Amino acid sequence: MTVPVPPSPPAPAPVPPSPSVRSVATSDADELVVTVQPGAYQPADRPLRDFGIDDTYAQLEASVTRTLLFDRTIEQDRLEMKRFQEDPKLLILGSGDSGKTTFLKNLHIHLGGGFTPEQLALYRVQMIDNMLNGMRILLNACRTMGYKISDVASRDLVLSYMPDGKQQGLPMNVIAAIHALWNTKAVYTAWKSGNKFGLQDNVEYFLDKVLTKGRPDYDLTPEDIVNIRHSTSSISETRFQYGKETLRFYDVAGQRSFRKTWASYFDSVNAVLFITSLASFDQQLEEEEHVNRMHDALLLFKEIANNPHLMRKPMLLFFNKRDILERKLRYNQVSTYFPDYKGPNEASAVTEFFKQRFLQFKSPVAKEPIVQVTCCTDVKAMAITVSVVS
Numbered sequence: 001m002t003v004p005v006p007p008s009p010p011a012p013a014p015v016p017p018s019p020s021v022r023s024v025a026t027s028d029a030d031e032l033v034v035t036v037q038p039g040a041y042q043p044a045d046r047p048l049r050d051f052g053i054d055d056t057y058a059q060l061e062a063s064v065t066r067t068l069l070f071d072r073t074i075e076q077d078r079l080e081m082k083r084f085q086e087d088p089k090l091l092i093l094g095s096g097d098s099g100k101t102t103f104l105k106n107l108h109i110h111l112g113g114g115f116t117p118e119q120l121a122l123y124r125v126q127m128i129d130n131m132l133n134g135m136r137i138l139l140n141a142c143r144t145m146g147y148k149i150s151d152v153a154s155r156d157l158v159l160s161y162m163p164d165g166k167q168q169g170l171p172m173n174v175i176a177a178i179h180a181l182w183n184t185k186a187v188y189t190a191w192k193s194g195n196k197f198g199l200q201d202n203v204e205y206f207l208d209k210v211l212t213k214g215r216p217d218y219d220l221t222p223e224d225i226v227n228i229r230h231s232t233s234s235i236s237e238t239r240f241q242y243g244k245e246t247l248r249f250y251d252v253a254g255q256r257s258f259r260k261t262w263a264s265y266f267d268s269v270n271a272v273l274f275i276t277s278l279a280s281f282d283q284q285l286e287e288e289e290h291v292n293r294m295h296d297a298l299l300l301f302k303e304i305a306n307n308p309h310l311m312r313k314p315m316l317l318f319f320n321k322r323d324i325l326e327r328k329l330r331y332n333q334v335s336t337y338f339p340d341y342k343g344p345n346e347a348s349a350v351t352e353f354f355k356q357r358f359l360q361f362k363s364p365v366a367k368e369p370i371v372q373v374t375c376c377t378d379v380k381a382m383a384i385t386v387s388v389v390s
Ligand SMILES: Nc1nc2c(ncn2[C@@H]2O[C@H](COP(=O)(O)OP(=O)(O)OP(=O)(O)O)[C@@H](O)[C@H]2O)c(=O)[nH]1
Pocket: 094, 095, 096, 097, 098, 099, 100, 101, 102, 103, 200, 201, 202, 226, 227, 228, 229, 230, 231, 232, 233, 252, 253, 254, 255, 320, 321, 322, 323, 324, 374, 375, 376, 377, 378
């Protein structure tokens, strides 16, 4: 018996290959997603029903654009991941106020070609804030320590002035008041004891020149920018081109409460730069006032240097703020804070002492760290350090 063969259906019209059209299967459906290069698809090229889409051209174009964006994001993510894996990455660690962000600013100056107008405007706000707050902290310290301020009008003006948060300068009467107060014996005496009440290191730099730097028409210099203090509160990535390579630097927030966020970076970085402040031997932590900052930095270094993800990676160790150490040693004894220090109260011997204290915590499997004694606010001298790091 012969079974009648039904007539074959008409063969579908062959679809001409087009480089501008491709199909992508989505992960969760059999659905065919069509992506078209922008402007390449013309409705006359192929009827919409070829795509199984019964729709208007405008709707197709809108869906195509959406899909294209999605598709590009996947492609961009893949490329970004590849670049991330290949680019050298350096993690900058250390306690709060040790100079991590200041080092990064030097990278901007020496590798990055400077700052944008938006960054400069933000730095001006921070500089004005540093000047005003610096003087307020000094005035409060004078009250606590019983140093009498005779210029009551200037004091009240500085304590009551309310900046708007976007201030690019100070009013002339406030500038004059800060200048007058800065030149009094009471404020000077309080400033010398600044380590006892968490005074920022940059107060002298800015208040010495408040008459010019406080004005709204003053142009910031690179030196001003590296002296500004604004504590970091999250991890940021900055990329610099160095020859053919893209270097990625990660600046972290150094205060204790932020340190748990660092660990997620340990695995992927290629090297660590640990910065410690030599000026911290007589200071207490901002976040925990009974803890000496140098003791905190030593314990932190011990933890970092022996971390299983980091201990075999190259490490740079900066002893920063050598200029402040030199100044402090004129009126402060290291042995008061580190009774086991028996050497002379002089910068190079003290630096060597701290260097040995840090290096004793180095892991036995680690390579010798590259040690530099730095002053991150000395922009010219930092050019050499920046080239060593890069
Ligand atoms: N005189 C002097 N000041 C420095 C030096 N390095 C940094 N500073 C100042 O110290 C202050 C703190 O520096 P930052 O770079 O903000 O410190 P950080 O380590 O980023 O601190 P966090 O963001 O809180 O973790 C700023 O006012 C800097 O200008 C230095 O070598 N000498």
